[in-house]
Amino acid sequence: xxxxxxxxxxxxxxxxxxxxxxxxxxxxxxxxxxxxxxxxxxxxxxxxxxxxxxxxxxxxxxxxxxxxxxxxxxxxxxxxxxxxxxxxxxxxxxxxxxxxxxxxxxxxxxxxxxxxxxxxxxxxxxxxxxxxxxxxxxxxxxxxxxxxxxxxxxxxxxxxxxxxxxxxxxxxxxxxxxxxxxxxxxxxxxxxxxxxxxxxxxxxxxxxxxxxxxxxxxxxxxxxxxxxxxxxxxxxxxxxxxxxxxxxxxxxxxxxxxxxxxxxxxxxxxxxxxxxxxxxxxxxxxxx
Amino acid sequence: xxxxxxxxxxxxxxxxxxxxxxxxxxxxxxxxxxxxxxxxxxxxxxxxxxxxxxxxxxxxxxxxxxxxxxxxxxxxxxxxxxxxxxxxxxxxxxxxxxxxxxxxxxxxxxxxxxxxxxxxxxxxxxxxxxxxxxxxxxxxxxxxxxxxxxxxxxxxxxxxxxxxxxxxxxxxxxxxxxxxxxxxxxxxxxxxxxxxxxxxxxxxxxxxxxxxxxxxxxxxxxxxxxxxxxxxxxxxxxxxxxxxxxxxxxxxxxxxxxxxxxxxxxxxxxxxxxxxxxxxxxxxxxxxxxxxxxxxxxxxxxxxxxxxxxxxxxx
Ligand SMILES: Cc1cc2nc3c(=O)[nH]c(=O)nc-3n(C[C@H](O)[C@H](O)[C@H](O)COP(=O)(O)OP(=O)(O)OC[C@H]3O[C@@H](n4cnc5c(N)ncnc54)[C@H](O)[C@@H]3O)c2cc1C
Ligand SMILES: Cc1cc2nc3c(=O)[nH]c(=O)nc-3n(C[C@H](O)[C@H](O)[C@H](O)COP(=O)(O)O)c2cc1C
Ligand code: FES
Numbered sequence: 001x002x003x004x005x006x007x008x009x010x011x012x013x014x015x016x017x018x019x020x021x022x023x024x025x026x027x028x029x030x031x032x033x034x035x036x037x038x039x040x041x042x043x044x045x046x047x048x049x050x051x052x053x054x055x056x057x058x059x060x061x062x063x064x065x066x067x068x069x070x071x072x073x074x075x076x077x078x079x080x081x082x083x084x085x086x087x088x089x090x091x092x093x094x095x096x097x098x099x100x101x102x103x104x105x106x107x108x109x110x111x112x113x114x115x116x117x118x119x120x121x122x123x124x125x126x127x128x129x130x131x132x133x134x135x136x137x138x139x140x141x142x143x144x145x146x147x148x149x150x151x152x153x154x155x156x157x158x159x160x161x162x163x164x165x166x167x168x169x170x171x172x173x174x175x176x177x178x179x180x181x182x183x184x185x186x187x188x189x190x191x192x193x194x195x196x197x198x199x200x201x202x203x204x205x206x207x208x209x210x211x212x213x214x215x216x217x218x219x220x221x222x223x224x225x226x227x228x229x230x231x232x233x234x235x236x237x238x239x240x241x242x243x244x245x246x247x248x249x250x251x252x253x254x255x256x257x258x259x260x261x262x263x264x265x266x267x268x269x270x271x272x273x274x275x276x277x278x279x280x281x282x283x284x285x286x287x288x
Numbered sequence: 289x290x291x292x293x294x295x296x297x298x299x300x301x302x303x304x305x306x307x308x309x310x311x312x313x314x315x316x317x318x319x320x321x322x323x324x325x326x327x328x329x330x331x332x333x334x335x336x337x338x339x340x341x342x343x344x345x346x347x348x349x350x351x352x353x354x355x356x357x358x359x360x361x362x363x364x365x366x367x368x369x370x371x372x373x374x375x376x377x378x379x380x381x382x383x384x385x386x387x388x389x390x391x392x393x394x395x396x397x398x399x400x401x402x403x404x405x406x407x408x409x410x411x412x413x414x415x416x417x418x419x420x421x422x423x424x425x426x427x428x429x430x431x432x433x434x435x436x437x438x439x440x441x442x443x444x445x446x447x448x449x450x451x452x453x454x455x456x457x458x459x460x461x462x463x464x465x466x467x468x469x470x471x472x473x474x475x476x477x478x479x480x481x482x483x484x485x486x487x488x489x490x491x492x493x494x495x496x497x498x499x500x501x502x503x504x505x506x507x508x509x510x511x512x513x514x515x516x517x518x519x520x521x522x523x524x525x526x527x528x529x530x531x532x533x534x535x536x537x538x539x540x541x542x543x544x545x546x547x548x549x550x551x552x553x554x555x556x557x558x559x560x561x562x563x564x565x566x567x568x569x570x571x572x573x574x575x576x577x578x579x580x581x582x583x584x585x586x587x588x589x590x591x592x593x594x595x596x597x598x599x600x601x602x603x
Binding site: 025026027028029067074075076077078079118120123246247249250251252253254255256257259260270275 | 310311312313315316317318319320321331339340343344345346348349350351352353355357360502553554555556557558
């Protein structure tokens with residue numbers, strides 16, 4: 001059995017341990033066996049775990065707060081939030097796609113198949129989709145595409161078409177093109193050939209609006225792209241949603257660590273990314 | 289069956305395990321059954337809206353975390369009209385926590401918050417990050433006495449005074465709070481600290497200084513609980529760095545009648561429930577019929593082996 005630090009008595013997936021929390025409690029702390037964990041480029045890893053029944057109820061845009069193993073001789077003291085990348089209900093698995101940026105994610109990267117990952121979730125407010133929409137536009141940057149990826153599942157289930165504009169440094173870092181390829185068109189825009197420039201992306205969005213292929217906007221991962229979608233969304237009356245990030249502690253709502261500024265009816269207010277979001281109304285977000 | 293209940297003055301808790309203010313809200317019902325807790329402890333409120341400190345508001349440090357939330361609050365009106373009814377969906381007693389910068393405002397807050405829905409008033413005179421320099425009432429005996437006396441004269445509710453480990457002489461502050469009429473002491477709030485980001489050379493958190501919490505502070509606070517328990521007659525609630533069952537037992541042996549848990553909720557939210565179950569099992573196994581019998585049961589003499597070793601000739 002993997003070393004289990006601290007006092008927790010979480011639900012152990014696959015061991016038939018009774019769930020601690022009664023059924024009306026939607027999220028839980030669970031220990032999930034790692035199924036596979038592979039590098040997909042020099043910085044990003046793809047993690048697949050066996051998930052508990054409560055975890056499997058996760059919706060696109062929601063996240064889990066992960067207790068990452070330590071990458072060094074010291075400890076990690078706070079969890080790290082990661083949004084769900086793919087929900088595989090058939091095999092009862094949940095997938096994450098993350099970029100290694102610091103101690104938490106480098107520690108996470110040390111997990112091997114068979115190890116247990118302690119996750120709290122599912123947490124937060126996910127993406128909403130309106131079944132009357134015919135075609136939506138997804139615009140993401142870098143690892144923000146991991147958060148947007150499950151929209152492809154949502155759109156697929158609702159029979160809604162998607163144009164996914166995937167922005168990255170170079171072709172190596174384009175994510176989720178395979179997932180979006182199944183439900184619509186993929187346009188990769190890159191720094192390496194200058195196609196990721198805001199003016200170029202703006203031209204693509206304007207074309208989609210003109211072709212009436214933009215019933216709603218979704219974005220994550222870049223302040224420039226958020227501001228662009230916000231501006232065009234406002235000008236053309238297109239509803240939109242943005243998935244935000246902020247450093248978290250509890251991930252559950254009480255600590256007020258994860259606040260960001262939003263503007264509603266001309267009034268600025270602080271909201272918690274973990275429970276009021278992470279998905280917010282595009283027009284209410286002030287900056288990423 | 290072990291009797292898990294404890295009495296804090298006139299208030300009976302079904303067990304001695306409570307969440308700590310600021311680390312708890314009804315949002316936690318997403319992951320645990322709140323009706324299992326000894327009490328519900330609300331986030332500190334002040335009279336007016338406060339936005340709190342600029343992000344980032346936390347940073348990891350060895351042994352826990354450092355925070356500078358800065359007591360954001362929607363104010364007392366919102367607390368009473370929205371948050372209190374929300375807490376009342378659950379059965380454990382409700383502890384309301386108040387903060388202010390003047391004695392007059394503390395008095396008015398105490399009066400306004402003393403509604404029938406509130407079972408206990410926790411007086412937070414010790415938040416180190418509300419004033420950027422870390423100062424507060426709980427650093428001074430006479431300030432502590434004056435504010436607690438005024439609150440005592442204002443309300444019939446049980447009042448718990450939350451002390452600061454940043455005070456030079458915590459025992460003296462504890463005595464002033466008792467003398468002023470506090471019903472119990474919460475020992476304690478966070479320890480003022482500083483973390484520097486070595487990439488930017490700037491403070492790691494927005495407020496520069498922050499409050500240290502988590503297992504790293506536990507031995508310090510256990511020592512303070514022990515010292516305060518020897519000096520006052522009112523019950524003490526231990527708070528600081530509890531992450532497992534053994535920590536709760538240590539606090540109780542040192543003299544705490546109950547405990548509050550903050551950091552663990554971030555680390556292992558299901559742990560707080562596991563500790564309640566674990567404590568009951570532990571008492572049964574060790575033959576304690578009442579968990580309350582653990583309070584102050586520490587034996588002061590050092591382990592005998594120490595003497596034996598010291599007595600042995602060296603070399
Ligand atoms: C709701 C949500 C969903 C996310 N989904 C993904 C995802 O699918 N894939 C992915 O690669 N990343 C995602 N992130 C970001 C991820 O949480 C951070 O990259 C990670 O926590 C960094 O931890 P670290 O210790 O490796 O890096 P650190 O060295 O701690 O920090 C590196 C950078 O990450 C930021 N950061 C640190 N801790 C957190 C935290 N707790 N929350 C947010 N940012 C933090 C820091 O401000 C810094 O800029 C998500 C964040 C949020 C809030
Ligand atoms: C994010 C955070 C917010 C807090 N907010 C409050 C607060 O509003 N009022 C208060 O009295 N204490 C507050 N505290 C202090 C805790 O209640 C507790 O005293 C301290 O964290 C030590 O306990 P721990 O080590 O178990 O976390 C806060 C602590 C943290 C970490
Ligand atoms: S991380 Fe604690 S409130 Fe969002």
